[in-house]
Amino acid sequence: MTFTIAGAMPRKKYTESSFGERLQNLRKSRGLTQVQLAEAAATTQRAVSYYETEAGFPPAPAIISLAQALQVSTDELLGLKPPKAVPAEDDPEARRQWKRFQMIATLPERDQKAVVRLIHSLVAGSSLRKNTSTQTGDRHGR
Known part of the structure; x- marks a missing residue:
């Protein structure tokens, strides 16, 4: 029996519907900075950045707070439903x-x-x- 070991672990590929991208897109579409979202969700800018860069997935209470701050449902934030459209910033x-x-x-x-x-x-x-x-x-x- 022969075993081969890969030189490196394959990197995880995130799709456009990854949590971090959805969070970032929703935040930007609402015209919020990471700091503003963090204040509205009672968390830190560092945590928002952490979630947006896919370094970690937020716990359930944080998902609820983020959804409330972004005025979306948790289903929308988690990608189970498409988010509601927001008017462009130039209007x-x-x-x-x-x-x-x-x-x-x-x-x-x-x-x-x-x-x-x-x-x-x-x-x-x-x-x-x-x-x-x-x-x-x-x-x-x-």
């Missing part, structure tokens, strides 16, 4: 609106449902006015 108005929308997620569930009901009623009212104006032949919606 400040879209980013402002996106941030306002993301603030809804921080509300209690009861208030979130109230916001959804309000949006549904506004959309329904808008489509009702649109249908009424087209039936009367008024093109300006008055």
Whole structure:
């Protein structure tokens, strides 16, 4: 029986969907530095760098804190679901609106449902006015 020993261990190849790349992409898409993310997640910049460079995988409580700080689900952070799109940094108005929308997620569930009901009623009212104006032949919606 013959044994051969490799000269070196093969390097682990990370795909684009590796945890570290996902973490870094999410952080950058939200316009955060490692220090800002670390403060928001109650950890250190060194830990964020460690996770981003694939030197180590964070423990479960750190994953939860990072997901909350990045305003994504843990499923999105872990790559089980695709992350929600974020407006480009060169579109400040879209980013402002996106941030306002993301603030809804921080509300209690009861208030979130109230916001959804309000949006549904506004959309329904808008489509009702649109249908009424087209039936009367008024093109300006008055």
